[in-house]
Amino acid sequence: MKKCIAYYNEVLSRHQEVDGPCVVHMDFRPGNILVLNESKISGLIDFESAHGGPSEIDFTKIKQYEWDVYPETKEEFILGYKSIRTLPNLETFLPFYSFYHAFSGVAWCKKRGIEKNKEFLAENIQTLINIVG
Template structure:
């Protein structure tokens, strides 16, 4: 708690109660009730890039989606990367079962996000929006895969790693170019959605958001909602289509599922294999499943 106490002093705030919300795995997040009774959120991002990205994305989304307001920003010091002071949205992260009604609302919320145009394919920085080279979405995909491969080849067994590389080279050539750059969340899952009762109240955690292809945002909904509660897929898609359209989902989803899992293995390597064994296994199992379904049995 030492970091959050130091950050609160910087912001000139006196806490009464400090708790850690569930479903927070990357940056440090604290739910704080101040002495006067006001509730705020303190977020200490993993690095300064994530701090800048979340700050700018939240500013862009104000009035379009129920997202936190940035109340204050601290640029950090030699020990702490910096911090965001955010308004608290009513509701709690979704950790229990998802029914058709909630799935429908989730679909609508994701579509509302995707209806927001991005400046291009790329991400926000403190110096403005940084486009991918040539403003090409698949340049980002290729560069990410290459960067992640450095980590993955030290974690995956050689046969699985080799087959992953072969699958990527073949599959990416058949992926359709996205028609436009939309705002995508990159971690759209129940843990980053807030609800009161059976009413969806907000979306949080935009530190990885960027301008990209909307199909990538369906990966975690498939893993954490549709695969767990199969009856919710139709309701989710009905909600999504009530706001927007997605044409290449069935074609693209297997590839982006693979892409996300490969990135997940890299994340575990960088954040600590021992501390993230369960998440590592989840991603390796996904890679094996995709290889199997593509007739590249591991």
């Protein structure tokens, strides 16, 4: 916990202003994107975790569950995003939000039941270890 707090304070102090505030989905991943056909998104589902915050945070899960697994999808996604709005500086923000997502994931598991969410808990703890050591 001490390492997480130290990392949070150090990285947060280096961040420039973020894009926001706005409503962020917080679970932006392929399973929650409704596709009408191969080239048109028709909507998003599962707003259970949505709240106000910076738009950059919504890139966290798409990176973790899509780009890290299927790197060839990143360029097309970025092109689509840039056709709608300015792309934030992902290199600056993604490491911090990956930490934030993992830390929040541990809290989510505690709230929803550690035993039934063991795999997700382990994934998040490993991410925190990878980031803060």
